[in-house]
Amino acid sequence: QAASARGASDSALPGRLLDLGTKGSGQTPWSRGGDGRLTLKGGVREVLAAEMLEALGVPTSRAFSLIETGEALERGDEPSPTRSAVLVRLSHSHVRFGTFQRAAYIGRPDMIEALVEHARALYHPAVPSGDAPGFLRAVVEASARLTARWIAAGFVHGVLNTDNLNVTGESFDYGPWRFLPHYEPGFTAAYFDQFGLYAFARQPEAVFWALTQLGGALKLAADAAPLTEALNGFGPAYIRELRAAFLARLGVASLGEAADQRLLDTTLALLREGGEALRWEPLFFDWFGGFASSARALGGPRGKLYQGEVFDAFRFALFEHEPDRPERLEQPMFAAPEPEEMRIDEVEAVWAAIDAGDDWGPFHAKLARLARARKAWGLTGC
Structure with a gap:
């Protein structure tokens, strides 16, 4: 077969x-x-x-x-x-963080340098040759983007060790994955993750830990200070990418950092208040395109959930933003009452x-x- x-x-x-x-x-x-x-x-x-x-x-x-x-x-x-x-x-790319760890474990700085040059030239060519901290910065940025988009998708990978993260920031190796049924920060995908190490809301922490292991391996080829500086860029990059990811999921254009952050905060607040009654994916489906979807969302199967102070704050923040490519709402999927989940x-x-x-x-x-x-x-x- x-x-x-x-x-x-x-x-x-x-x-x-x-x-x-x-x-x-x-x-x-x-x-x-x-x-x-x-x-x-x-x-x-x-x-x-x-x-x-x-x-x-x-x-x-x-x-x-x-x-x-x-x-x-x-x-x-x-x-x-x-x-x-x-x-x-x-x-x-299939070059994983763990590939660098193996070379570090056997004490081979020459292999670390060769790996950095190989991955830099193929996947991050804007980084100058021999610049291990610059290479790490590029991997940090790509990993922050990936993590933010997991969160915006309501996705729980399940196992985020250094063997399951690569230098291009592409998600792969789907074992015990799950998508959130509704907002639940402690939701886990793996039956063996009894302590919530890779829970939904802990995924940024898990990815940053893996990046620090990569940075530790690169110390055989670069000074610690610039590597630490590169790692410190993960937090700001993640928040920036999270704002962008939520805007993309809601189908609206950026209005600037403050307004975008307000929309991120109010969206999460609405999902939190909605509990089990408001599934993750349908919220983004209902309000895709911002005010252009008002009648569709309020007249749909979840219309009664969209009321109260928390919803009003979300709607105000959403309607500040112009729809991005509103012609997408003409796709047949948006005429259906439910999204693809x-x-x-x-x-x-x-x-x-x-x-x-x-x-x-x-x-x-x-x-x-x-x-x-x-x-x-x-x-x-x-």
């Missing part, structure tokens, strides 16, 4: 290198004792996560193909035996059809709807 998602090359910027990578191709010299395989369910989940994030403007890897191998796998954390697959992934019950239903009857119809139908949603939102991740 083989299932092919829409190719990732259509989302790549012209002239940018795309790498091919596999997940589930078997054991390697770096395997940790497992069989090196990917469950078919895990592959299906990765394809769906990447397509949804692409539609929401998050920089992400894409699934080029998903190929079933015919093997039966035994897994301790899900029903077994289960079906096996190999995923072929497309990304601009990626809730966990739908993901499980897609997999159940494949698992029980080898029915890939719901899977391909979801990909088609996500392609239409991507066109409607008109957002870009890279």
Whole structure:
């Protein structure tokens, strides 16, 4: 069996290198004792996560193909035996933070310098040759942008160690991911994350920790002070990118730092007050385009939720901003009462059809709807 998602090359910027990578191709010299395989369910989940994030403007890897191998796998954390697959992934880079850590661990500054030059030349060519702190600044900026867009998308990656973050700031390796059903800062995606290390609201903290590990590895090739200065840029960059990401999700243009921050704050306040009654994705769907969507939002299925002082503050902040490309509201998706979402019950239903009857119809139908949603939102991740 083989299932092919829409190719990732259509989302790549012209002239940018795309790498091919596999997940589930078997054991390697770096395997940790497992069989090196990917469950078919895990592959299906990765394809769906990447397509949804692409539609929401998050920089992400894409699934080029998903190929079933015919093997039966035994897994301790899900029903077994289960079906096996190999995923072929497309990304601009597969150079992870952990790649630098390995060179630092074995005490090889020459390898650190070679890695920096390789990654700088391919992915951050504006950084001068030999400028390790400048390279770190570029990675910090890209990582801040990625983290902000995760938050605006209501996405929880699940595992944010140095093996799951790369130098181009592209999201990848979707294991125990989830999208928020509603505003919940402590929401976790992984059953094993009992202490909320990678909870929704802690993702910026987790990414910054990983960046400090990268900075520590780069100390073999540069002085500590400029590396620390580069790392200190993460906080301001993240807040700046978060404002931009929320404006993009709401489909309005920037009005300046103060007004943009007011819209960010009031949007979060409305989501917080709405609780379980106001799901994350529908808020952005209802009010996409600002005042141009007033009648649609107030007359829609959540119209009764949009009242009170907190909502009034949100609406005032939103209406300050001009709609950005309001012609997007003419897309058929905005005539529907509900947005395209990626809730966990739908993901499980897609997999159940494949698992029980080898029915890939719901899977391909979801990909088609996500392609239409991507066109409607008109957002870009890279």
